[in-house]
Amino acid sequence: xxxxxxxxxxVGVSLIATAVAAAQQQKTALVTVVADTGAPxxxxxxxxxxxxxxxxxxxxxxAERSTEPLYIALLVDTTQPPVGVTAPIQDLRRSLSTFxxxxxxxxxxxxxxxxxxxxxxxxxxxxxxxTEAVDKFIQRLFPNRRADAVLIEAMVDAGKSLSxxxxxxxxxxxxxxxxxxxxxxHTMKQAADNIRKAGAxxxxxxxxxxxxxAAGREEVLNVVTRASGGMRLTTVEATGLEAMLKTIANSLxxxxxxxFARPGSGEVKTTQMETSKGGKVLLTxxxx
Numbered sequence: 001x002x003x004x005x006x007x008x009x010x011v012g013v014s015l016i017a018t019a020v021a022a023a024q025q026q027k028t029a030l031v032t033v034v035a036d037t038g039a040p041x042x043x044x045x046x047x048x049x050x051x052x053x054x055x056x057x058x059x060x061x062x063a064e065r066s067t068e069p070l071y072i073a074l075l076v077d078t079t080q081p082p083v084g085v086t087a088p089i090q091d092l093r094r095s096l097s098t099f100x101x102x103x104x105x106x107x108x109x110x111x112x113x114x115x116x117x118x119x120x121x122x123x124x125x126x127x128x129x130x131t132e133a134v135d136k137f138i139q140r141l142f143p144n145r146r147a148d149a150v151l152i153e154a155m156v157d158a159g160k161s162l163s164x165x166x167x168x169x170x171x172x173x174x175x176x177x178x179x180x181x182x183x184x185x186h187t188m189k190q191a192a193d194n195i196r197k198a199g200a201x202x203x204x205x206x207x208x209x210x211x212x213x214a215a216g217r218e219e220v221l222n223v224v225t226r227a228s229g230g231m232r233l234t235t236v237e238a239t240g241l242e243a244m245l246k247t248i249a250n251s252l253x254x255x256x257x258x259x260f261a262r263p264g265s266g267e268v269k270t271t272q273m274e275t276s277k278g279g280k281v282l283l284t285x286x287x288x
Contacts, residue, residue, distance in 0.1 A: 028259045029287040030066060030168050031273055032201065032229060034280040035250035037243050040106065041279060044256060048275050051260045053268045059261040066255045069167040070110040071127065072103065073158040073200075074134075075151065075174040078116040080143040087143045088207070088238030092175070095241035096138045099173070102249035104131045113161060119147035121154035127161070151176050152183035152191050152220055155202070159194025168286035170200040171230070171252055174221075175241065177207045181214040188220050192227070199285040201230040203248045207238050229284040255284075 033041040044063060051058040076096070081087050103110050114125035114137050125137050151174060162170040172195065195202060204221045225232040231251070233244040258273065273281035 025262045026061060026259055027262050027287060028257060030284045031256050031258055032251050032282045033254040035254045037246045040250045040253040049258055050274050050276055052272045054270055061261055062259040063256050066169060066257050068169045070107050070169045071162060071165045072112045073162055073172045074112055074114045075154045075158060076116045077149045077176040077179060078143050079118040079145060079147055079149045079179040089142060091238035091241055093138055093141055095245045098242050099245040099249045100134055102246055106253045115154050117150050117154040118145040121150055121157050148182035149176060149179040150183045151181055151217055152187045155191040156187050156194050159198045162198040162200045169255060170198055172200050173203045173248055175205045178209050181217040188216060191220060192224055195224050195228055201284050202228045203230045204232050205244050206234045208234050209236055229282045
């Protein structure tokens with residue numbers, strides 16, 4: 001009799017536990033903590049993250065630095081500037097070198113590809129973990145054509161190149177100047193679609209000066225950076241490139257896998273995260 005009673009109790013406890021587990025789901029997200037030029041945001045734990053869904057605060061169960069492979073498609077504007085304007089080649093080389101050494105110093109096996117866009121988008125360096133191959137491109141970099149910079153076409157190709165990579169850590173980092181952009185109208189939607197399908201974050205760095213820039217390009221850069229969980233950075237002078245690219249590198253090195261509790265299974269409209277230390281947290285497209 002006692003044995004039957006004990007079994008009944010155990011079954012009842014099991015059913016309750018199952019019901020609670022069903023009502024209390026867990027979600028896991030890959031997020032980027034926006035760092036500064038000094039260093040990546042390291043050593044954050046679950047207690048440092050705040051998660052809100054539709055303004056309701058969720059319990060953060062776990063948080064740890066992502067160790068997934070990192071893939072970066074680097075897009076570089078190599079158009080010649082207008083007659084009478086000196087190309088900021090040294091600033092560009094130094095900035096890209098800083099980005100490369102920051103990434104590779106922390107993640108030696110990070111895979112980086114390089115595409116330049118001047119008249120056409122051309123993959124100069126396919127994805128590689130060899131620092132020397134990317135550095136060789138940087139040190140030889142020079143504006144090679146007086147043509148329109150087809151940045152949007154380059155993003156179409158970059159999204160496609162990242163779509164089959166075996167990791168959620170996929171990023172497109174672009175550097176462009178205030179050059180004309182003759183990318184076809186239909187490529188704007190195609191770029192957004194390819195980036196969304198690839199699940200890539202987009203980080204766009206633009207040197208704008210005081211002249212007007214291509215409206216279509218501006219719209220695409222603003223939309224895809226925000227929608228993908230990346231960031232848009234602009235500077236008036238090329239001397240500002242190095243600090244911005246280092247911020248992006250440190251941010252890509254500050255990616256965390258955050259697990260939080262979600263009561264019930266209702267539809268969630270918005271998810272927002274931040275750190276209790278005031279840091280900005282960007283959600284990547286990856287969540288399960």
